[in-house]
Amino acid sequence: MGRSSFLQAFVMAKKKVRRKAAARSRPKSRITAVRERAKPKAPTKRYRIIATEEAWAIPEQLAAMKEVADAAADYDPDLYLVGMQNTDPLRRRLLDSEGERLGIMDQGGVSMHLLAMTSTGVQTFETEKAVAIAELGNDRLAEVIRRHPTRYAGLATVAPQDPARAVKEMDRAINKLKLNGVMINSHTNGEYLDQKKYWPILEAAAALRVPVYIHPRAPSPAMAKPYREYHLEHAIWGYQAETGLHGLKLIVSGVFDAYPDLKIVLGHMGEGLPYWFYRMDWMATHFDMRRPKVKLKPSEYFKRNFYITTSGVNWHPALRFCIEVLGEDRIMFAVDYPYQETMEAVQWLIDAPIPEATKRKIFHENAERVFRIPGGA
Ligand code: MN
Numbered sequence: 099m100g101r102s103s104f105l106q107a108f109v110m111a112k113k114k115v116r117r118k119a120a121a122r123s124r125p126k127s128r129i130t131a132v133r134e135r136a137k138p139k140a141p142t143k144r145y146r147i148i149a150t151e152e153a154w155a156i157p158e159q160l161a162a163m164k165e166v167a168d169a170a171a172d173y174d175p176d177l178y179l180v181g182m183q184n185t186d187p188l189r190r191r192l193l194d195s196e197g198e199r200l201g202i203m204d205q206g207g208v209s210m211h212l213l214a215m216t217s218t219g220v221q222t223f224e225t226e227k228a229v230a231i232a233e234l235g236n237d238r239l240a241e242v243i244r245r246h247p248t249r250y251a252g253l254a255t256v257a258p259q260d261p262a263r264a265v266k267e268m269d270r271a272i273n274k275l276k277l278n279g280v281m282i283n284s285h286t287n288g289e290y291l292d293q294k295k296y297w298p299i300l301e302a303a304a305a306l307r308v309p310v311y312i313h314p315r316a317p318s319p320a321m322a323k324p325y326r327e328y329h330l331e332h333a334i335w336g337y338q339a340e341t342g343l344h345g346l347k348l349i350v351s352g353v354f355d356a357y358p359d360l361k362i363v364l365g366h367m368g369e370g371l372p373y374w375f376y377r378m379d380w381m382a383t384h385f386d387m388r389r390p391k392v393k394l395k396p397s398e399y400f401k402r403n404f405y406i407t408t409s410g411v412n413w414h415p416a417l418r419f420c421i422e423v424l425g426e427d428r429i430m431f432a433v434d435y436p437y438q439e440t441m442e443a444v445q446w447l448i449d450a451p452i453p454e455a456t457k458r459k460i461f462h463e464n465a466e467r468v469f470r471i472p473g474g475a
């Protein structure tokens with residue numbers, strides 16, 4: 099063997115050893131019985147990944163939602179969804195926190211789910227039942243988190259139907275159960291949180307220093323009719339129209355002048371509002387349409403009081419746009435499990451054409467700060 103070919107063989111052998119060592123150090127992916135549909139490259143575990151809009155349910159909630167749906171005389175888009183929520187695989191995945199969910203999280207490299215009771219929470223129930231199921235759900239959620247403190251955090255459920263008891267439950271859920279915020283599924287019986295009777299809920303959130311995540315549901319009955327012909331009342335358009343409206347109603351109501359520290363989280367890249375900043379600000383400053391007098395422009399409140407998540411919008415142009423107009427400190431990663439796909443969402447953000455430091459903020463650092471989740475590996 100000549101000197102040069104000997105060297106070549108030596109170098110190649112060394113490379114082979116290195117490749118083998120690298121293969122050994124790669125974490126073995128746990129293959130679960132049920133795969134999600136997306137088939138991207140296996141995500142590498144370079145980031146702590148906290149997914150912040152992840153749905154969960156207790157059997158009592160699903161049963162009560164089904165009861166309401168079965169008793170309803172007319173088509174109701176939220177109640178229509180109840181049929182799917184009560185059918186596998188959605189039902190099985192919503193109720194699970196011990197098996198399949200952890201398997202899919204591991205497969206996608208997701209460290210933690212921020213769990214919240216699936217839409218519409220307890221907001222379609224009569225008041226007593228709503229209060230009872232919210233409390234039961236919060237207790238169970240706290241147990242799940244106690245069992246898996248590194249895999250789960252959670253948002254409290256409250257019944258806006260009774261604002262005073264919602265405030266009491268928020269205090270219990272945050273101070274005693276150590277939950278990380280509260281979720282409200284947009285309108286309650288056609289009413290929005292900008293109404294004065296709901297302000298104690300917002301005041302409590304500000305005082306407790308926890309965010310209110312406003313999660314979508316279908317448009318309230320008074321604006322639902324034009325959506326019906328093509329069933330646009332669902333997530334294709336109606337959810338975002340409903341929830342974006344809710345966010346804007348809060349902004350123009352003056353609630354953020356009353357509670358400047360109030361934090362609101364919107365999913366789905368801000369439910370369309372960031373895209374509309376220019377026109378909202380221009381109209382708010384050029385036409386007096388008899389709206390309440392507030393101190394700041396709409397976009398200024400949004401940039402001060404709102405955070406957004408990427409849930410369900412795995413699209414790089416929208417992400418880059420939101421980073422440009424909101425800043426990288428206000429955007430958090432979310433999957434929207436089990437309604438959308440874990441692997442696709444993770445791979446999408448890994449592949450995003452943004453700096454590594456920004457990715458870390460969106461994957462976990464911002465969520466750790468906003469939801470007061472302890473930092474971890
Ligand atoms: Mn969701």
